Amino acid sequence: MKTLMKTFFSAGQFFGALTLVAAALLPASCTSRKAELGTAENPVKFFFTPSVDAKVLEDNSKVIQDFLEKNTPYKFQVSIPQSYIAVVEAFGTKRADICGINTFGYILAHEKYGVEVKLTVVRRGLSTYQSQFLARADGTIRTLADFKGKKVALVDAASASGYLVPLKTLKDKGYDPGQIVFAGKHDNVVSMIYQGQVDGGATFYSPPSENRIRDARELVLTQYPDVEKKVKIVALSDPIPNDPIIFRREMPDEMKEKIAGAIIKLVGTPEGREAFEKIFGATDVKRATDA
Numbered sequence: 001m002k003t004l005m006k007t008f009f010s011a012g013q014f015f016g017a018l019t020l021v022a023a024a025l026l027p028a029s030c031t032s033r034k035a036e037l038g039t040a041e042n043p044v045k046f047f048f049t050p051s052v053d054a055k056v057l058e059d060n061s062k063v064i065q066d067f068l069e070k071n072t073p074y075k076f077q078v079s080i081p082q083s084y085i086a087v088v089e090a091f092g093t094k095r096a097d098i099c100g101i102n103t104f105g106y107i108l109a110h111e112k113y114g115v116e117v118k119l120t121v122v123r124r125g126l127s128t129y130q131s132q133f134l135a136r137a138d139g140t141i142r143t144l145a146d147f148k149g150k151k152v153a154l155v156d157a158a159s160a161s162g163y164l165v166p167l168k169t170l171k172d173k174g175y176d177p178g179q180i181v182f183a184g185k186h187d188n189v190v191s192m193i194y195q196g197q198v199d200g201g202a203t204f205y206s207p208p209s210e211n212r213i214r215d216a217r218e219l220v221l222t223q224y225p226d227v228e229k230k231v232k233i234v235a236l237s238d239p240i241p242n243d244p245i246i247f248r249r250e251m252p253d254e255m256k257e258k259i260a261g262a263i264i265k266l267v268g269t270p271e272g273r274e275a276f277e278k279i280f281g282a283t284d285v286k287r288a289t290d291a
Helices: 002-008 011-029 054-071 084-092 103-113 160-172 186-194 216-220 253-267 270-280
Strands: 044-048 076-079 098-100 116-122 128-136 151-154 179-182 200-205 231-236 244-247 284-287
Touching (some): 044 054, 054 253, 103 160, 103 244, 116 253, 128 160, 128 186, 128 216, 151 160, 151 186, 160 200, 186 200, 186 216, 186 231, 200 231, 244 253, 253 270
Parallel strands (some): 044 098, 151 200
Antiparallel strands (some): 116 244, 128 231
16 A cells, blocks of 8 residues: 555655645644543544545444443544545544544554554455446446546545555556546445446445445445446456554553444444444454554
């Protein structure tokens, strides 16, 4: 993943962007002496990256918040920022304490702010996932080579499966797209392909289970029941490590352990598993480290 980072962005470009976000956020973080972390006056700030519909995030993150407050001695505040980079910089300004984040966002946050991994999500027994290259079934894209010169929808500049991995795959083969449109979320990429706004795109892929698709197309099934027929998978990438759940380095170790244990307990409940599946597409979590 570090190689991918160097392929597309210099450190100056990335951290320059992060600095701009920090400047915008800084006034909000300059307050008088704060109460102890985890109290009602200074709750633990749990961020959820904008990977799925905002309403889905809002409803299910509340389930997680309620459970954690009942099963730890701490109070929590849930936040849903506008971008992955905003999440990364929030750790630098101490406006974020915990986040379920994408793989590349973790790398940025770890290298700049030393965030720590305590858990990673598991999707139907798998600890890795892939990018998928998508196109309309009735379109002109049949192979990866057909992406060359086309209008392509990608997720976000800090998305591993929705930008870095697929774009590097295409560039390495000499199949550079003609135009890239940032959709912001995986489901938006699928919708843009379905509606014919772009020729193709890339999102996360998870294998089907229980006779149902589990990749990004699943996110728009309610809107487009025939999406599986209309939007096809052209190719898959190499495996990518699953999303980690990261903690701000300065948080007390005891607090990190209590919260990590509560999250494991949460996913062991029917309501917790459902919430995690809707937010992360995950069916379990497991202990993990930065290594």
